[in-house]
Amino acid sequence: MILRSILLRRRKLFSRAVAFVLRVWLAAAAVLLVALMVTLSSAAAGPYSIDVTFDVLPTSLQFSEIDRRQVDDEQGIRCSDETSAFNDGVSWVRCRFVASEINDAKRYLHRHGLQTGDVYRNVRIKPVSGGYGFYVASVVIAAALIILLGKFFGWHLSSELKLICNLGWRVLAVLIAPTALCMALAWLIFWAIGIEPSQTVVQSLSPSDRISLMVAAILIAPVLEELLYRGLVFDLLQRASGAVPACLVGTGFFVVSHGAMELWDSGIPRLVMLGVVSVCLYAIRVRFGSLILCIGAHAFFNAVVVLAWLSTAG
Template identity: 30%
Template sequence: MSARQTPILTLILYLFIYLLPATLNHWWQLGAQTYLVTTIDYIIGAGLLYAIYRRDAPLTFEKKAFGWTQAFGWIVLGALAAFVGQMVARMIEIVIFHSVTSSANTNLILTVIKSQPYFLIASIIAAPIMEELVFRRILFGYLQRFTGVVGAALIASVLFAAAHADGHLLTYTAISLVFCYIYHRTGQIAVSMGSHMLMNAVVILVALH
């Protein structure tokens, strides 16, 4: 697969996966079944996007070998750094922009999981896989040749924040910047995926208890 085909195919497929549940609900009024459809859609989507990634050539900063112990350490460090970045960004939003403290996106996910526990798979596993492949590997990874590392990280992170669309632009941008750094520093998209999954899991499971 060529360097031009991979990002285009990945982005088109991601948009299709992202919009499919809402489109089906609009036409067939799925109701509560929307979240089951979304979970299945995300699982299949994550698998397809990962298959595209596996067929792509490595980017210049990606590493072929990385020990599991080292990877685990970076995963934990990435999740912790993302928590800190989120807290700092959230405080700035509250003090300067007088933003609400809660996240509408997170609250919706928690509400759905309480009645549809299987949605945990979409939130903790499938969504992070897709988001890391799209926002980190494709947008951040491929844009570097045109904008440099910092420019690519900023563009990818702002788009990541905009995709969550709950008013906390700075918070999600800060989280994304951390994952961009983890990915670039380790050269392993699996590490930033792990950090993303760990962060989502902790936030959701703590909130549910």
């Protein structure tokens, strides 16, 4: 009897482990599918027409010291010396090009011996073919996630609104807590390792670019990411493993999706902070069962970060 009981227990544990692994793969497939749809919708607009002026560090070569003909002929990037236009004692190089990101020009300048700083001026970024595909795809993805959550996991907007009304003023504390904890942790990390956090300063960002950035970061990203990570991924994994493993795996997906392409630029502190924010948002989902609160807390965090970044833009 004892041996049979042990075998049954092991078989049950094995079955649960297999079910959990399968659900992890299914959750990973959902994350990849959403990421692919967002990427394709952004790519559908084509590359961006970018016009940006970089500051040149005093320790590097100056623009007048490099072969301008080689610079102008490579990759379609056109650069010019803008130092005299500002007359502030800093060397400036303006680059106009078509690419997917500003860093293409920075890497290009570095190859020619020009080390740029963290200040951008007169930034102009426009999709070559228009950028509405991203917004349409975001609405479609959000609607699909809401339908899946309602049909298979019993999520309903009416119950969420009722919960928020019952919480009253405590909603504010829930929305602010992840941001406060993350900012405090960031300060402790940089203080402990004894470095100053680098910050890209953007000057003269166009109003349309400001609006696009705020819409994407404060409205679209929180809705899509919370419906996906704290919604579909969490509900999918929780049924097979419980809340804690679901939170840990979901946090892994969240951090990797945000930091995998930026690990060497952002460093470990940023990834740690992403993990803390994710855990806080999962705690809100577990404690209150509310996706709207998760969306609100995420939006508040992004708003603080974006507005702080935009405050550097003159």
